Amino acid sequence: MNNDEVWRRYYPRLLTLVRGFRQFSREEQEDIVQEIMLKCWKKHHRFDGRHAFSTWLYRIARNHCIDEVRKKERKAGREMVFLEESCRSSYPEPPAAMEEAEDIRQARQFLDSLEERDRSIAFLLCHEGLKIRDVAAVLDMPEGTVKYRMHRIRETAKAELKGGRG
């Protein structure tokens, strides 16, 4: 995969992952994704192949986001807090013209309601198809924690989404 292909494949995915960090505006998220891509190009020689490329990339991405959150919080003179409701309003609703199945619309709302870490777990497992051990490596947490959190996400989703009952 050349650089252009990496860019086209992973830019949207990284943007989706970074979207979980609600501390940032949409413009800031896009800036962050571009910084992540540049960082990965600069660091590509450090990729040792122990994990899949996507695992390596997402780990860099998440660590970069956490650094940026800390910077932002320091700048604002506040402690790092993963905001819930207050920042959610900065996310535009999906275009009305986009015809989505009702269950997918509800699922998106549900995912937007998750805290960043759980949203990342759901994204990496259910969309990216990463294995538990790779997700644990990206998020720097024990595999058992990933399993437990994903179990909890499923249980909450079952309760909230009618699509999960079928």
Add this chain to the structure above:
Amino acid sequence: MRDDEDLNIDRLIGQAFSVDVKEAAQRTPPPPGNSVLPLLKAAALTVFLTSLFTLSVSDRLPTPAHLSGRLQSRYEVMGDEIAFNMESGFRTIISSYPKQGATDE
């Protein structure tokens, strides 16, 4: 072992993220190399062609004998004005061109 309900939830979550990724893809700018590389390539090509042209011209710099013959044939097919410009141009070249067999003295 995950049951069907778990699989359905996983599938639904995956589909929901797919919509996010598709929306993000629409906002994906072109790779940065796309805007810089063609310019660099064009610049490199220009330098290369310029040097090639210079080499080519200097290799084939005509001798005065060649020029007089070529000028004469050109007069026959070109308009007076163009031919005049050509002639004055060539005369400049001829006057600055070292005569064959001439010494430094």
